[in-house]
Amino acid sequence: MRILLFTGKGGVGKTTLAAATAARIAASGRKALVVSTDPAHSLADAFGTVLGAEPSEVDTSLYAAHVDARSLVDRSWPELRDQLRGVFAGAGLDELDAEELTVLPGVDELLALSEVARLAESGPWEVVVVDCGPTAETLRLLALPEAIAGYLDRVFGSARGMLASAQVRSAAKSISTLATHLAGLREVLTDPAMTSVRLVLTPERLVVAETRRTLAALALRGVHVDALIANRLVPKARLWQGPAASWLRTRRSEQDTVLSELDASTPLSVHVVEHRAVEPIGSRALIDLADELYAGIDPLDGLRRPGVPLLSVQADGDDYLLTVALPLLDGCDLDLVRVGDDLAVTVDGVRRLVALPLMLRRYTVIDAEADGAGLVLRFAPGQEERP
Structure with missing residues (x-):
């Protein structure tokens, strides 16, 4: 199975390109699931349909779902939280201290990531495409398995001297299970044979600067990036005349300069998509967009690059x-x-x-x-x- 994570600065079109990639893969006969962890939930708009928390078929071999992180927190976190609170209260901590120690930072993002892993394992898909939130949220999301594992280790260390009651043993077992799960998530995220990130950008200097910082941050996390996608290039004016054509040529020349500088600064492939007059909505329009993006290259194997060890x-x-x-x-x-x-x-x-x-x-x-x-x-x- 392959997992492709799409992210980028807010508003660059990552949701549309994630949906287009999944649609292109499904059109080639491979079962694909596209999942959104972005709270904006615009994936349904890209397909022009209604999506829920469980995968639904939106076209032949193509399935889609939205992850509702808030609902996951309401369902999954309270039991372990109550167990931890009981552990610390039993250690003689007052109620306020016990409450503070059981505030797990990033639990909603963590459960969203866990839900993606569950969905990936639960169906017949060969590829799972994830429409992540904006760059900053995605970096926090990808750092969570390691960060929270460290947090739990400190919490569990505080409770080691109290392993006597059945309640404490139950909490310890729950923490151990969660820690094992986090280690599994971390292994999936950092396996370049399974998981890779595609960074979406628009050809503007501020966006490109953020993209290059994101490349360093992902490398530091051990997460593999296999391609950069430059979206919304102004079409070439060619033989057009007049003020509008002059503006288009000037703007495209500026964009080409920015992309040339980006291309010279990274060994990654930079793929481009021109700005369209009509927003691509629905599977057919998304497949047309993917055909322009990948230009006859297999969306999976054509962009694949060997992972470089940190x-x-x-x-x-x-x-x-x-x-x-x-x-x-x-x-x-x-x-x-x-x-x-x-x-x-x-x-x-x-x-x-x-x-x-x-x-x-x-x-x-x-x-x-x-x-x-x-x-x-x-x-x-x-x-x-x-x-």
């Missing part, structure tokens, strides 16, 4: 070079800190602890620089850190 090590004389594969913007806010056996990498406010390869854990970083491959750190094997 970390790679090579010997350089007596030293070792550790490459952290991050596409970095000029002037980005970058910070590196060694924290025990981990490397804390922060890029433009996005931070992740990356476990160092075992062979480097006893050695010291003596130099760091950025190049086209990302960050390159030099370790001196003769300068061992004392345990």
Whole structure:
């Protein structure tokens, strides 16, 4: 099974392109499910039909659904929350403290992601296309399995000395089950053979700048991006005359310049879609749009690129070079800190602890620089850190 995540800055057309991709895949005879986790729920508008929380067939081999995160929270979270509250109350914490400790940040987004995984496993689909929320929400969504797993580990650690009552044992079992589920989600998201992201943008400098920052943030999370899609290019005026034609030529020239700069700064394929006079609604119009987008290339295999590991090590004389594969913007806010056996990498406010390869854990970083491959750190094997 393949999972394709579509995201981008709000208003760039990611929902339409996600729906078009799913429609094109289904038209080729493969069963496809397209799911929206975007609270705006505009996926139904793209197909011109009504969608619910469970998949419904909108065309031959094509199914669609909306994930209602709020409803999932109301159904799924209260039981575990009550169990955790009982654990902390039993530890002598007052009611207010117990309540605060059981506020799980991002639980609605987490349950939405879990629901996508459930839907993916529950049907006959060969491909699941996910219409994610805007970029910032998607980055938070993809970071949740790791972040919440850490939170639960701290919460569970606080309760280890209280494992006596049946209530506590039940809560511990629930936490363990949730932690295992989170690890499974993380594995799915970071498996490039299964999951990849397609970033949708419009050819404007501000949008492209956000897209490039998103590329670095996704790489830091270990999430694979297989393509960039530039939407709403102004059609070429060709032989047209008059003020409107002059405006179109000027605008298209500006867009082409922006895309040329983007193409030169990333090894990813940049696919383009021209702005249409009529909004594509319904399967037929969406398939026509996908035919322009993919231009005869299979939407699955034609864009597939091998995943690049976040970390790679090579010997350089007596030293070792550790490459952290991050596409970095000029002037980005970058910070590196060694924290025990981990490397804390922060890029433009996005931070992740990356476990160092075992062979480097006893050695010291003596130099760091950025190049086209990302960050390159030099370790001196003769300068061992004392345990």
